[in-house]
Amino acid sequence: MSVPITDPWLQPLRPPAQSAAVAPERRDRLVCWPPAGGSATFFHAFAAALPEAEVWAVQPPGRANRRRTPPVTVPEEAVEGVLAALDKLPPSDGRLIFMGHSMGAAMTHLLATRAPAPPDLVVLSAWPVPGRFVRHPLGKPAAELGTDDLFAFLRSLDTPGLADLDDALVAEYLLPPLKSDLLLGEGLAAMTDRTWTKSPVVLVAADDDPVFSPAEVAAWGDVVDVRDRIQLAGGHFALSAHVDTVAEAIRRAL
Numbered sequence: 223m224s225v226p227i228t229d230p231w232l233q234p235l236r237p238p239a240q241s242a243a244v245a246p247e248r249r250d251r252l253v254c255w256p257p258a259g260g261s262a263t264f265f266h267a268f269a270a271a272l273p274e275a276e277v278w279a280v281q282p283p284g285r286a287n288r289r290r291t292p293p294v295t296v297p298e299e300a301v302e303g304v305l306a307a308l309d310k311l312p313p314s315d316g317r318l319i320f321m322g323h324s325m326g327a328a329m330t331h332l333l334a335t336r337a338p339a340p341p342d343l344v345v346l347s348a349w350p351v352p353g354r355f356v357r358h359p360l361g362k363p364a365a366e367l368g369t370d371d372l373f374a375f376l377r378s379l380d381t382p383g384l385a386d387l388d389d390a391l392v393a394e395y396l397l398p399p400l401k402s403d404l405l406l407g408e409g410l411a412a413m414t415d416r417t418w419t420k421s422p423v424v425l426v427a428a429d430d431d432p433v434f435s436p437a438e439v440a441a442w443g444d445v446v447d448v449r450d451r452i453q454l455a456g457g458h459f460a461l462s463a464h465v466d467t468v469a470e471a472i473r474r475a476l
Contacts, residue, residue: 229307230288233262236269236277238312250275250316250476253308253341255333257324257348257459258407259376259400261286264323267462271469276314280304280326285399293402297409300329301336308337317476320421321345323461324433325407328352332410334419343449343475344419345468347426347461350438351445353416364404372397378432379458422449424475426468428460429453449475 238249252275254265262279263286269277282300284293294300318341322330327349334344360367360375367375373392423446427439436453443451452471454460461468 228310231303231307232278233281238276251314252277252319254279255322255326255330257326258403267465271465295405317342319343323347328410335417340421344421345424351441418445422447424450426452428456431458
């Protein structure tokens with residue numbers, strides 16, 4: 223059965239009716255923010271790994287079913303869009319979990335600090351503490367990045383599925399949202415507000431991440447209440463290969 227989307231900023235991966243069949247007493251709600259250039263489907267596997275929870279994923283404009291919507295490159299504007307979408311969801315008596323991967327982790331943390339009620343848990347994967355990463359990780363402003371720069375960046379991350387896609391399709395469908403999200407990341411790096419979430423945090427890092435080392439991710443422990451640290455085998459997208467491990471860490475932390 224199709225599920226109506228109450229707001230384009232949030233896509234239902236496991237809607238309330240499905241989670242209620244597994245956990246009728248209390249339905250936790252997981253809200254996920256994808257990495258730069260990614261879409262809501264990045265977190266689809268978590269709907270299967272956490273059948274007791276509602277799973278919603280942020281769908282930023284400029285990609286997938288929102289491809290023709292102008293992208294948002296101002297962090298606070300993106301967070302406001304997601305908060306407005308969350309406000310439209312049916313009330314939930316379960317716990318609220320925010321999770322993000324890579325730049326989506328930075329946006330998730332910002333979302334947690336701006337939410338009217340703090341989430342019960344925040345999961346931050348493959349991203350260092352704000353203020354401790356380079357504003358222009360590719361060596362020049364995102365506005366100046368060309369097609370070759372963006373392809374090289376994707377390949378350096380060993381982006382899942384990239385080798386199976388035609389370069390022309392990647393250039394048309396994946397590179398524009400990637401570039402707009404890199405602009406969003408520059409906005410995050412430029413922010414001077416260093417408000418930290420008061421919610422407990424689970425950190426996820428990978429042994430061979432070429433972008434952010436486990437030590438850089440672990441530095442969140444200097445500023446937030448870290449409840450658990452998960453170190454995975456693999457590269458920047460190791461999260462996708464260890465969904466069950468991370469799902470179990472979420473259950474333990476709640």
